Amino acid sequence: MKTDILANNVKIHYHPTSKFKDITIAFRFMNSLETINRPSRYYLAQLLSDTCKKYPTKDAVTRVLDENFGANFKSSGDTVGNTDLLEFRCTMLNGQYVNQDLLSKQIELIYDFIYDPNFINNSFTETAYEEIQERLLLMVRSYNDQPSNYAYNQARIAFGEQLKIKALPSIQEIEECTLEDVNKAYFDMIKNDSLEIFVLGEFDQDKIEKCIKEKFNFTDRVFNTAIVQTCTRNDFIEIIDRKPIHQSRVVFIYQTNQTIQNDDYDAILVGNGLFGGLPTSFLFQEVREKHSLCYTISSRYDGYDGIMVMQTAIDGQNYARVKELVDQQFKRIVDGEFDEQHLETTKKMYINTLRSSLDAQKSIIAYDYRVSLLGPKRSVEETINHIKTVTKEEIIQAFKKIECKLHYCLTQEETHD
Numbered sequence: 001m002k003t004d005i006l007a008n009n010v011k012i013h014y015h016p017t018s019k020f021k022d023i024t025i026a027f028r029f030m031n032s033l034e035t036i037n038r039p040s041r042y043y044l045a046q047l048l049s050d051t052c053k054k055y056p057t058k059d060a061v062t063r064v065l066d067e068n069f070g071a072n073f074k075s076s077g078d079t080v081g082n083t084d085l086l087e088f089r090c091t092m093l094n095g096q097y098v099n100q101d102l103l104s105k106q107i108e109l110i111y112d113f114i115y116d117p118n119f120i121n122n123s124f125t126e127t128a129y130e131e132i133q134e135r136l137l138l139m140v141r142s143y144n145d146q147p148s149n150y151a152y153n154q155a156r157i158a159f160g161e162q163l164k165i166k167a168l169p170s171i172q173e174i175e176e177c178t179l180e181d182v183n184k185a186y187f188d189m190i191k192n193d194s195l196e197i198f199v200l201g202e203f204d205q206d207k208i209e210k211c212i213k214e215k216f217n218f219t220d221r222v223f224n225t226a227i228v229q230t231c232t233r234n235d236f237i238e239i240i241d242r243k244p245i246h247q248s249r250v251v252f253i254y255q256t257n258q259t260i261q262n263d264d265y266d267a268i269l270v271g272n273g274l275f276g277g278l279p280t281s282f283l284f285q286e287v288r289e290k291h292s293l294c295y296t297i298s299s300r301y302d303g304y305d306g307i308m309v310m311q312t313a314i315d316g317q318n319y320a321r322v323k324e325l326v327d328q329q330f331k332r333i334v335d336g337e338f339d340e341q342h343l344e345t346t347k348k349m350y351i352n353t354l355r356s357s358l359d360a361q362k363s364i365i366a367y368d369y370r371v372s373l374l375g376p377k378r379s380v381e382e383t384i385n386h387i388k389t390v391t392k393e394e395i396i397q398a399f400k401k402i403e404c405k406l407h408y409c410l411t412q413e414e415t416h417d
Contacts, residue, residue: 001013001014001015001368001371002014002205003372004209006197006212006213006216006218007218007219007220007221008220008221008222009194009195009220009221009222009223010194010195010196010197010218010220010221011195011196011197011372012196012197012198012199012209012212013196013197013198013199013368013372014199014203014205014208015198015199015200015364015365015368016201016202016203016205017200017201017202017364018202019359020094020200020201020202020361021093021094021097022091022092022093022094022201022361023091023092023093023094023102023103023106023199023200023201023202023203024089024090024091024198024199024200024201024361024365025089025090025091025106025107025110025197025198025199025200026087026088026089026090026197026198026200026365027087027088027089027110027114027195027196027197028085028086028087028195028196028197028198028369029085029086029087029088029189029193029194029195030080030083030084030085030086030193030194030195030196030223030227031083031084031188031189031192031193031194031223031225032082032083032084032225033079033082033083033084033165033166034082034165034225036084036185036188037177037181037184037185038084038165038169039169039173039174039176039177039181040177040181040182040184040185041077041084041086041185041189042077042136042169042174043129043132043133043136043177043182043185044086044182044185044186044189045075045076045077045086046075046132046135046136047117047118047124047128047129047132047182048075048088048113048114048117048186049073049074049075049088049113050128050132051118051128052112052113052116052117052118053112053116053117053118053119054112054116055112056118061073064109068092068093068102068105068106068109069092069093069098069102070093071090071091071092071093071106071109072090072091073088073089073090073109073110073113074088074089074090075087075088075089076089079166080227080304080373081226081227081228081229081304081305082225082226082227082228082229083225083227086189086193088110088113088114089362089365090106090109090110090113091361092105092106092109094201094202094203096202103203103204103207103208103211104211107208107211107212107215108215111215111216114190115190115216117186122183123179123183124179124182124183124186126179129179129182133174133175133177136174137171137174137175140168140169140170140171140174141171143168144168147243147245147247147249147313147410148249148311148313149168150243150249150410151241151249151250151251151311151408151410152251152309152311153167153168154239154241154408154410155239155251155253155309155406155408156253158237158239158406158408159231159233159253159307159405159406160231160232160233162229162231162232162305163231163253163305163307166305191219191221192221192222192223193221193223194221194223195218195221196369196372197212198365198368198369200361200364200365200368227304227373228259228260228261228303228304228306228374229259229304229305229306230255230257230258230259230305230306231255231305231306231307232255232257232306232405233255233405233406235405236404236405236406236407237405237406237407238406238407238408238409239406239407239408239409240409240411241408241409241410241411242410242411242412242413242414243410243412243413244412244413245410245411245412246412247295247313247314247315247316248313248314248315248316248319248409248410248411248412249311249312249313249314249409249410250310250311250312250313250314250319250322250323250407250408250409250410251309251310251311251406251407251408251409252309252310252311252326252404252406252407252408253307253308253309253404253405253406253408254307254308254309254310254402254403254404254405255306255307255402255403255405256268256301256306256307256308256398256401256402257306257401257402257403258306258398258401259303259304259305259306260303260304260374260378261374264394264397264398264401265303265386266383266386266387266389266390267390267391267394267395267397267398268301268303268308268395268398268399268402269301269303269350269387270343270346270347270350270387270390270395271333271395271398271399272299272300272301272308273346273347273349273350274333274338274342274343274346274395275299275308275310275329275330275333276297276298276299276310276329277298277299277300277301278346278349278350280342280345280346280349281298281299281329281346282329282332282333282338283297283298283299283310283312283326283329284297284298286325286328286329287312287322287325287326287329291321291325293314293315293318293321293322293325294312294313294314294322295312295313295314296311296312296313297310297311297312297313298310298311298312299311308402310326312326316409316411316412319409319411323407327404330399330402330404333395333396333399334396334399334400335396336392336393336396338392340392343390343392343395347387347388347390350387351384351387351388354380354383354384354387355380355384357380358380367379367380
């Protein structure tokens with residue numbers, strides 16, 4: 001991957017590969033969670049991928065994408081540690097296969113959607129705003145109707161401010177976000193967000209550089225936010241929540257006291273595979289397979305926040321027993337009750353997953369972004385090398401630093417005769 005600086009905190013990354021017949025260009029805007037209005041950025045993700053001034057209707061957007069050999073333009077939002085990320089990604093057929101200059105059209109299309117939105121008097125229209133609001137309200141309601149999603153979101157809110165700020169906006173927050181808030185968020189994003197552009201495929205780098213510089217006028221911006229954070233809380237908390245559901249949902253949140261920037265990262269990653277991250281894990285084999293106490297169970301480690309999350313779906317009557325078993329499986333890792341064969345199997349499964357991720361354009365860009373944020377030590381190949389060298393003792397010592405800080409159980413409403 002080659003990187004050029006277009007302005008202060010504006011970079012373009014070139015990743016040449018012949019693996020795909022498409023060329024993907026992604027614009028990734030990032031800013032601090034503490035300074036942005038997060039609900040308004042949910043509006044932006046929808047508004048800026050829906051229509052634009054040049055293609056003001058959905059039919060016009062569909063037509064231009066179809067005319068360019070089924071191109072697509074998508075948006076997505078996420079949080080990365082202490083930051084909010086908005087990505088706009090355009091994928092289009094490589095013009096060399098049809099003897100056409102599609103690259104210029106692709107860059108033009110990206111400009112049209114992001115930098116020339118469907119404005120009237122320097123504002124999104126009230127009609128577009130209201131349409132997106134209805135869509136977002138439906139999305140939030142649908143999300144909260146899924147017990148697993150609802151439980152995870154409520155657990156994050158309960159953990160403390162560092163995770164609460166990353167939770168899905170509420171119905172009230174979506175409704176209270178005004179058109180003026182959305183307009184302000186747009187201009188703030190364009191002017192102030194850290195921006196990284198990723199180009200993936202077979203391309204003429206000089207041509208892309210020329211097209212980008214001719215079409216876009218990037219200005220310097222200030223970005224001093226520490227991306228990685230160590231999420232912590234002082235005390236342990238247990239919450240029993242109730243809704244009219246059939247299966248209880250359980251979420252445990254552990255603070256690992258270590259992040260992706262620490263030397264213990266790879267040991268926790270592999271240890272999480274032993275604990276609950278893979279089908280060969282203790283949680284899956286003991287709680288699900290041996291004791292048949294859950295329908296699903298897994299754990300995952302977020303190195304940007306320094307937390308590990310365990311989630312499962314159970315019969316609420318078995319909550320106490322499941323808690324006991326989960327604690328036992330965690331203790332097995334701390335006590336080193338796993339053999340070298342299990343450790344090597346876990347490593348191989350993670351390595352295979354990492355390598356297979358390089359077959360997807362979206363995953364490649366995500367890993368390139370991680371390298372840009374954290375340095376070459378966090379590339380896929382370097383991560384694989386680190387995983388290979390993780391020892392049993394390193395996992396034990398890393399897991400001794402981990403503390404469970406929250407138990408959340410969403411269970412059935414009590415019935416009264």
